[in-house]
Amino acid sequence: MQEGIIVKGIGGFYYVELQNGELIECKARGKFRKDNITPLVGDRVYIEKINNSQGLIKEIKERKSQLIRPPVANVDQVVVVFALKDPDISFTLLDRLLVHVEEKDLDCLICLNKSDLDEDGKFEKVYSIYTEAGYKVIKTNALKKEGLDELKAFLKGKITAFAGPSGVGKSSLFNSLQDKVKMETGVISEKIGRGKHTTRHAQLIRIDDETYLVDTPGFSTLDLSFIEPNDLQYYFKEFRNFIGQCKFSSCLHVKEKDCAIIENVEEGNICRIRYNNYLDFLNEILENRRNTR
Numbered sequence: 001m002q003e004g005i006i007v008k009g010i011g012g013f014y015y016v017e018l019q020n021g022e023l024i025e026c027k028a029r030g031k032f033r034k035d036n037i038t039p040l041v042g043d044r045v046y047i048e049k050i051n052n053s054q055g056l057i058k059e060i061k062e063r064k065s066q067l068i069r070p071p072v073a074n075v076d077q078v079v080v081v082f083a084l085k086d087p088d089i090s091f092t093l094l095d096r097l098l099v100h101v102e103e104k105d106l107d108c109l110i111c112l113n114k115s116d117l118d119e120d121g122k123f124e125k126v127y128s129i130y131t132e133a134g135y136k137v138i139k140t141n142a143l144k145k146e147g148l149d150e151l152k153a154f155l156k157g158k159i160t161a162f163a164g165p166s167g168v169g170k171s172s173l174f175n176s177l178q179d180k181v182k183m184e185t186g187v188i189s190e191k192i193g194r195g196k197h198t199t200r201h202a203q204l205i206r207i208d209d210e211t212y213l214v215d216t217p218g219f220s221t222l223d224l225s226f227i228e229p230n231d232l233q234y235y236f237k238e239f240r241n242f243i244g245q246c247k248f249s250s251c252l253h254v255k256e257k258d259c260a261i262i263e264n265v266e267e268g269n270i271c272r273i274r275y276n277n278y279l280d281f282l283n284e285i286l287e288n289r290r291n292t293r
């Protein structure tokens with residue numbers, strides 16, 4: 001058996017890169033289907049070759065992590081990509097994505113792309129909200145390859161997934177960071193002002209021995225219903241400093257008396273946009289529970 005990593009999966013075929021760089025088209029053993037295990041991009045696997053270019057996945061190594069959206073295994077961290085314009089930033093989607101990242105306890109960097117289109121100081125605004133919440137935030141221009149040094153430094157030695165809505169420039173960034181594969185990039189639809197879901201499948205590439213990048217399809221919704229109502233507060237990073245300071249230990253920070261989170265929103269220590277998203281998400285989670293019970 002030979003060891004490799006799944007770099008792409010399409011229609012029941014998995015493309016496995018072996019340690020010597022060879023790319024083998026594989027099917028998964030029937031046993032996986034029976035056990036309800038789907039091999040994922042990023043999975044480290046053992047394969048048996050059938051011939052020079054084809055093989056069978058025999059074994060999947062235990063996963064270090066597993067993201068649901070995008071569906072990739074073993075990533076260490078996420079670059080959350082949004083565009084400063086075309087399409088406009090959705091703060092709801094950005095915070096949803098950050099909740100997913102925090103729930104998986106992954107490291108993350110917020111990358112605001114299309115810096116050339118930022119006319120009204122959007123970057124400064126978003127930068128201040130999210131650095132105050134405890135995130136690293138950078139701006140890039142994928143087409144002119146500007147702002148990539150900080151991004152490259154973040155990627156070094158790690159497996160990183162690029163995640164974000166369609167049309168923000170994930171594949172363009174991917175292309176500007178390496179010469180090995182050229183991902184297809186799309187245009188923004190004039191009619192709907194959004195991307196057209198150019199990337200259809202997650203794809204992993206190895207930049208050097210220890211550095212891997214995963215380009216993924218854009219998305220426009222993210223489900224939060226799997227999150228426990230009481231856990232959500234921890235996935236808003238900046239809340240953590242104040243949790244435990246509320247009058248009631250079971251405080252969900254909605255309208256309880258002497259709530260430290262609400263006080264800090266009022267004092268300007270917690271961003272109100274983020275807090276309002278917290279309330280919306282909490283409502284959505286509670287609502288969902290009422291409906292499925």
Ligand SMILES: Nc1nc2c(ncn2[C@@H]2O[C@H](COP(=O)(O)OP(=O)(O)OP(=O)(O)O)[C@@H](O)[C@H]2O)c(=O)[nH]1
Nearest residue numbers: 141142167168169170171172185186197198199218
């Ligand atoms: N002005 C400007 N345009 C950019 C920049 N980066 C990407 N684009 C353009 O934005 C469009 C969408 O880029 P993609 O790289 O396909 O976006 P994506 O995030 O991969 O989209 P999906 O694959 O659909 O999820 C393309 O027309 C790119 O040329 C940038 O920094 N500035």
Ligand SMILES: [Mg+2]
Nearest residue numbers: 170171198199
């Ligand atoms: Mg793409």
Ligand SMILES: [Zn+2]
Nearest residue numbers: 246251253259
């Ligand atoms: Zn509270």
